[in-house]
Amino acid sequence: MNFCSGCGSPVTKKIPTGDNLPRFVCDSCLAIHYHNPKIVAGCIPEWDGHILLCRRAIEPKSGLWTFPAGFMEIGESIEQAAVRETREEAQAEVEGICLFAVLSIPHIGQAYLVFRGPMSSPDFGAGEESLEVQLFSPSAIPWDKIAFPVVEEALRRYVDDNARGAFQVHVATLPDHRLT
């Protein structure tokens, strides 16, 4: 950030009075510009003992696999964002989804909120951001071709819970040393 988005004057990074973290502050209008973590809403769609994964058509990690996930938008709930991403990336409908994992990635300022739940039908297809979309049995997940560590973390917990036959809500933090 170099300029104030309100008045167009240069900004300086400094700790505002009463704050304890550096922020971009406008030299002219004194507006404080906060940058906060973004929410990534995701969903593991389920059908007949399988889960639906997408092979990414866009960077980063084009060609690798993920469950449908993307940035939550203003004006929607987290659950609506997860349903929308599933529709956009996998052309699939899910209903009655449950929160499954809350995974913070502090060093990149993201928090993944991952749901799981049944597809309404076996229909699916590759959305614009996907090369292909495919149902996998938990034993056939392509672990060496997963796009991001956070996706792998969620899927491993999913597979474990699924094997035990008992799903819980996982809250965890991804360590900094993992590449995302």
Place this chain on the structure above:
Amino acid sequence: MNFCSGCGSPVTKKIPTGDNLPRFVCDSCLAIHYHNPKIVAGCIPEWDGHILLCRRAIEPKSGLWTFPAGFMEIGESIEQAAVRETREEAQAEVEGICLFAVLSIPHIGQAYLVFRGPMSSPDFGAGEESLEVQLFSPSAIPWDKIAFPVVEEALRRYVDDNARGAFQVHVATLPDHRLT
């Protein structure tokens, strides 16, 4: 938003190619500026059958009660944010906190992630943003003086679960017509 934070040129609100929502796009460097919902991390601190609430010293809703909560920062996990807010606003330490509620407020672009858990000691006090901090038994919560509908929603679910002796993770969306 009037100006590009990168190059200082004017921005225009329009739907970028391949997108389906209007964004602020720089007329000069073509940077797309996304605005996403913010995460508010909160905690209901527990001590000896009571919960700790703060009376707000700042606007909005100065003078009204809330549990400790505030915007998550880049570089911390959601849980760390909840612990930090409890320390800053109520001068209390909590440990072993559990996720309790995920409450979306679409119309203002916020998602509350509320934890609950035991205080490490009965020590607490008013932080800079609090007028006073007080332990309440669930039956003595000042319902007519709660700062925000989302806080009331979380507290009502807390009181219900507490009465049943079984806490779950609540996922819900606050309707638009409620004032926040």
